[in-house]
Amino acid sequence: MTPTSSPAAPTKRQLTVPTVADLAAQGKVPEILFWVGCAGAFDDRYKRVTRAFARILEHVGTDYAVLGLEESCTGDPAKRAGNEFLFQMQAMQNITTMNGYGIKKIVTACPHCFNTIKNEYPALGGEYEVIHHSTYLQQLINEGKVAVSGGESFKGRRITFHDSCYLGRANNIYEAPRDVLAALDADLVEMKRSKANGLCCGAGGAQMWKESEPGTKEINIERTEEALATLSGQAAALDNLRGVETERSTPSEHSLQGAIIAVSCPFCMTMMSDGVKNKEQEANVQVFDLAELIASAEGINR
Amino acid sequence: MLQPILFALLLLAAFGLFAWQVQKIRANILVGRDRDASGHAAERFTKTLLVAFGQQKMFKRLTPAFLHLIVYVGFIVINVEVIEIIIDGLFGTHRFLRFLGPVYSALMATNEVLAALVLIAVAAFWWRRNHNPPLRRFTGPELRMWPKLDANIILYIEVALMLALFFMNSADIRLHQMEGKELPGAFPVSHFLANLLPATSVATLEVMERAAWWVHITGILLFLNYLPSSKHFHIILAFPNVWYSRLVPQGQFSNVESITHEVKAMMDPSYAVPAPATNPDGSAVAPTPFGAKDVEDLPWTALMNSYSCTECGRCTSVCPANLTGKLLSPRKIIMDTRDRVEEKYNSPLIFHPNVYGEEAKHEPVTDLMSATLLRGKVTPEELWACTTCNACVESCPVNINPLESIIEMRRFLVLEESAAPNSLNVMFSNIENNGAPWAFSPSDRLNWADELYAAEKATV
Structure with missing residues (x-):
């Protein structure tokens, strides 16, 4: 936590991420555990989100720590795939670790970890206050701890938010990520299938680790097409969108240049990024997590 | 007179x-398994008033x-x-x-x-x-x-x-x-x-x-x-079905208690596993399988679901797998459940269960009694196409939960038959060996924190 001066760039300082074990050695328990998750720890793209969120935690002076090497998969993919035995093994191992350290409160940037720890760990003896980073960021902004200024400006940029199933329908969190994005003063546009009607990115239920079954299309392509049409103002072309009855929209022309698909889940991140590449729009449209957008706007994401 | x-x-x-x-x-x-759906009367009453009597979810x-x-x-x-x-x-x-x-x-x-x-x-x-x-x-x-x-x-x-x-x-x-x-x-x-x-x-x-x-x-x-x-039975069962529907967050999947006992016993040898239930004559009750192969392995609420379904297809129309041409249709799983329970137990006056052929990629069914819900009616290909996104659950006007039945059948495939797709078996062994679904070394778990810098902010 102690800022150290970096010789390469004097305007930067190196951060040391505290581990729960280190704090325990000093007889301390962090107020909040940052549950990084497997994607946050290993997936190169989502590691950038983890780093952005750690910068925010450090920036606002949160008393936090990570489990580091003591963290293990929550068991979510195993449970969704039907392997209840493996799930419970993982869950109990993690619960033993966290209860041993006296963890009370957890924040995580992964909706799958969030859902599993919050809803499925209590039956196995793990009772914690669990919050998703979208809610946490919303609180920081509301409390004025993050000013969302001094960094990159998102003013007027077109952003559409893709709901994560495990945040949205699974846990009824729809407004927190939107409130966070609203702080960017950007041009927020909603996809037709949003909030409770949101379309899955295609990765949930352990699909992330397998080929999809034979079909006519990949789910992430279906979703990316909707996101791109929404961002370019061509959503009228989606008036007969399958699976939802909506009002006709007024067509408008928008350049995709600089547009953003905002996500709040590591698997949505992968699926939407792949979709944008498939549509050859990666030069125009970027996929960002909420934490990256806020850290960039705050000017600390370097 | x-x-x-x-x-x-x-x-x-x-x-x-x-x-x-x-x-x-x-x-x-x-016929279904026991499931405690009692209590929370006030909450259930409000929900029944809104969703069943008030048709709240229809107005989407x-x-x-x-x-x-x-x-x-x-x-x-x-x-x-x-x-x-x-x-x-x-x-x-x-x-x-x-x-x-x-x-x-x-x-x-x-x-x-x-x-x-x-x-x-x-x-x-x-x-x-x-x-x-x-x-x-x-x-x-x-x-x-x-x-x-x-x-x-x-x-x-x-x-x-x-x-x-x-x-x-x-x-x-x-x-x-x-x-x-x-x-x-x-x-x-x-x-x-x-x-x-x-x-x-x-x-x-x-x-x-x-x-x-x-x-x-x-x-x-x-x-x-x-x-x-008829599917029109929903005019009666919609009400109890909504009353007994789950009150927990949709993302919360059921816990398998028998596995909890096993895992606790593995982690702590002194843990006393409760004695198995006994029949009136003192013999041990045959253990129930993990997950569901047939209708009696599903909770009774899932069977009531199948009688509350009016086959409107809202679930299927929002299913991401179905929208992209996969075989999965949540409505089919609910309808198959009703067909199967009526085939195996009591059938109504008019009974004409669906028999699938080429279109649903089914093997021809020769023996109706041994054609269990899983494989006899619902194919593993349908089950593995589910993303567990809850869109079907959210869309149902009478709170039917197709996802729960899908997960129960996946549990049977994995825990009783070891019949998961190979790529998922790889994922399972990665979790077992590395504590992560990918083949990364656990010792690299904190590498993201190396060389982590933040820009100095004057305002801090």
Whole structure:
């Protein structure tokens, strides 16, 4: 936590991420555990989100720590795939670790970890206050701890938010990520299938680790097409969108240049990024997590 | 004197047959595993009021919601007239409720307007279902043969019942006119229709009125006994189904307690696993399998789900797998569950279970009794296509949960048959060996924190 001066760039300082074990050695328990998750720890793209969120935690002076090497998969993919035995093994191992350290409160940037720890760990003896980073960021902004200024400006940029199933329908969190994005003063546009009607990115239920079954299309392509049409103002072309009855929209022309698909889940991140590449729009449209957008706007994401 | 006796016998036979059929359905539902869905009465009451009585979730799609509301309100209000018909039939009275005076007029007028609106709504429903090409959610391998016919039969019966009501009222009005009397009550539609009736004798009109009266009530009683064979049973089970639906967040999947005991015993050798349940004769109850292979492995609520389904297909129409051409259709899984429980246990009067062929990639079924729900009706390919996104659960107007059945069958595939797709087995062993679903070294878990810099902010 102690800022150290970096010789390469004097305007930067190196951060040391505290581990729960280190704090325990000093007889301390962090107020909040940052549950990084497997994607946050290993997936190169989502590691950038983890780093952005750690910068925010450090920036606002949160008393936090990570489990580091003591963290293990929550068991979510195993449970969704039907392997209840493996799930419970993982869950109990993690619960033993966290209860041993006296963890009370957890924040995580992964909706799958969030859902599993919050809803499925209590039956196995793990009772914690669990919050998703979208809610946490919303609180920081509301409390004025993050000013969302001094960094990159998102003013007027077109952003559409893709709901994560495990945040949205699974846990009824729809407004927190939107409130966070609203702080960017950007041009927020909603996809037709949003909030409770949101379309899955295609990765949930352990699909992330397998080929999809034979079909006519990949789910992430279906979703990316909707996101791109929404961002370019061509959503009228989606008036007969399958699976939802909506009002006709007024067509408008928008350049995709600089547009953003905002996500709040590591698997949505992968699926939407792949979709944008498939549509050859990666030069125009970027996929960002909420934490990256806020850290960039705050000017600390370097 | 003969008419009331005949009527009493008809009534007795109709309600007796209905009770017998309901008893069979109840037995079918109770085939399922125990699931404690008691308690939280206040919360359940509010939910039932909003979702079942208030049709809250129907209003996600306005056109069908409005059409359905007409038929729903019509059904409830016209039932008041059925009470009158039953009283008249049993006691030989005519329009017994007439003593209500202006209230009776208002009631009859409301009935007539609603009945006319029901005819329009039913026509719209028929069009939505049968025009070419039909709405996407009225297609699919599960919606052929009996389910397709059933949906139209319901509409035809509703038309017949409404027409009988109008004919009965019109004949009565005409009869009273010929006798120089005023029929009590107000009949905005039949009053107009009465003028179209031929000016025949009083006797002929009496026969016409009586015939329409008998057709109307007999039709209603036949319809009542048609319900248990039909998707239309939802008009009854929607209410208990919503009452007993899950109150926990949709993302929370059920915990398998028998596995919890095993895992606890593995981690702590001193943990005492509860003794297995015993039969009355002292022998141990045969252990239940992990997950579900057949209907009796599903919780009873899942079986009630299958009887509450009106096959509207909202679940399938929002399923990301189905939207992208995969085999999975949540509605099919619910319909298969009902077909299977009726095939194996009690079947209704009209029973024509779906048999799938090429279209649903099914092996030909030779032996119906051994064709369990899993594999016999639902293929692993359907189950593995699910993203567990809860869109089907969210969309169901009567809180049916197809996802729960999907997960129960996945559990059977994985835990009893080790029949997961190979890539998922790789994921499982990665979690076991590395604590992560990918093949990364656990010692690299904190690498993201290396060389982590933040820009210095002047304002801090």
